[in-house]
Amino acid sequence: MDYTYAADSKPISMDNQINNGFDRTFKFDFAGRLTANSFGTVSSKTVYNQTISYDAFSQMTARDTTHWDETGGFAATYANGRKTSTGPDSYIRLRG
Numbered sequence: 569m570d571y572t573y574a575a576d577s578k579p580i581s582m583d584n585q586i587n588n589g590f591d592r593t594f595k596f597d598f599a600g601r602l603t604a605n606s607f608g609t610v611s612s613k614t615v616y617n618q619t620i621s622y623d624a625f626s627q628m629t630a631r632d633t634t635h636w637d638e639t640g641g642f643a644a645t646y647a648n649g650r651k652t653s654t655g656p657d658s659y660i661r662l663r664g
Contacts, residue, residue, distance in 0.1 A: 576600065584608075590615060601626060613637045625649065 570583040578600065582592040589610035597603045599622075607616035614634045621630040623646065631642040645653045 597622075599626065 570585060571579060572581045572583075574580050574596070578596050579592075579594050581594070584590040584592070587610075589608045591608045593604075593606050594602065595604040601622055602620060603622075604619045605616075606614075606618070609615060613636050615636065617634040619630075619632050620628060623629050625646070627644070627646045627649070628642070629644055629646075633640045643653065644651050
């Protein structure tokens with residue numbers, strides 16, 4: 569692996585020198601929170617891709633994920649630091 573870092577030492581990318589299909593990228597916001605990452609493409613399928621949104625208090629309000637072209641996500645609202653949204657949160661369930 570060959571790594572690239574930002575000035576604040578957070579990783580920006582990882583170059584998989586054996587298989588470019590597993591190269592990784594990372595994006596962070598002004599507060600240093602992870603906002604997106606991806607782990608390449610193999611045989612025209614997305615290995616892993618994720619985007620994350622936060623509120624002003626750094627609580628995760630949304631996450632969209634793709635893993636081998638299967639999609640999933642998460643959405644939440646908060647009041648006084650507690651999650652107020654109801655219903656099932658959608659996560660990717662790996663099949664085995």
